[in-house]
Amino acid sequence: MARRTKEDAEATRNALLDAAEQVFLAQGVSQSSLAAIAKEAGATRGAVYWHFKDKLDLFNAMIDRVTMPLDQVIYGDLGQLSQVAPLPRMCRVIHLLLNGLVNDDRIRRVFTILMHRMEFVGELAALQVRHTSSMNEFTRQLALDFAAVAEQQGYALSGTPQLLAIGLRSLLDGLMHSWLMSIEGFDLEKDGLAAVQVYLVGAGLPKAAVAATFAEATSLPNPLAGAARLPCGYVDSSVL
Structure with missing residues (x-):
């Protein structure tokens, strides 16, 4: 009975998180109420407060369900990308981000909420x-990778690792923000990766090395496929 109760509680929590995604996406975060989320989940407000302190706590849990697997794959011991050479790691991380956004509905919903459905005001x-x-x-991680690439391969970067990292992060933010605004506007994975390759070549990395590394990165399966639907923090590292 206790096991069943625990399973029921976990199912209710996940249903509330699923409902939060739908309500936040439809109404915006600031305009959404816990009552609306409870109704969408087929639960009571009491169930919401049993699992979450308030809307902020619920929102953070919704984000964690996507970003914790992402963080584990990219930088955690589980994903083991921390042991990969800097340029392949950088290319793999970028591919994981863009590919996951295109192919995983939950990742796309949550990033849409983050980029287009919320304001950092009030609660x-x-x-x-x-x-x-x-x-x-x-x-910081991108800057470390730029610095390591330059040191290990002897490449002459066109700017400091920090400046190049800021530029690359801004490029990725812009690509994701624009694509989520209108997903028919361009192919995020194909055109986005091409834009990143142009940037990396402009940063001082050899075109052939960048192209070859991205070709290898994109040939590997994405461990985030379905990860957002697994228990938080779990990613099957065997596919890396």
Whole structure:
């Protein structure tokens, strides 16, 4: 009985997170109420407060369900990309991001909410700290990879690793933001990866090396496929 109760509680929690995605996407985060989310999930408001302290807590849990598997694959020990050479890792990370956004409905919904359905005001103001921290960490990792590529391969970069990392992160943000606004506008995976390759060549990396590394990265299966539907934090590292 206890096992069944635990399974029921987990099912209710996931149903609430699923409902939050749908309601936030349709109404925007600031205009959405916990009552609307409970109704969408077929649950009571009491069930919402049993699992989450408030809307901010629910929103963070919804984000974690997508970003924790992503973080595990990219930089965590589970994904083991931390052990990959810097240029292949950079190309693999970028491919995972764009491919996951195109092919995983949940990742696409959550990123649409983040980029087009929320404002960092009122009860959601605290999320700006999390957003900024995540953005800075991604930039830091990219800068480390640029520096490592230059040191290990002897490439003469066209700017400092930090500046190149800021530029690459901004390019990726712009590509994702624009594509989510109108997914028919361009092919995010094909055109996006091509744009990134142009950027990396402009950054001082050899065109042939960049092309070959991306060709290898895109030939590998994406471990994020379905990861957002698995228990939070789990990714099958055997496909890496």
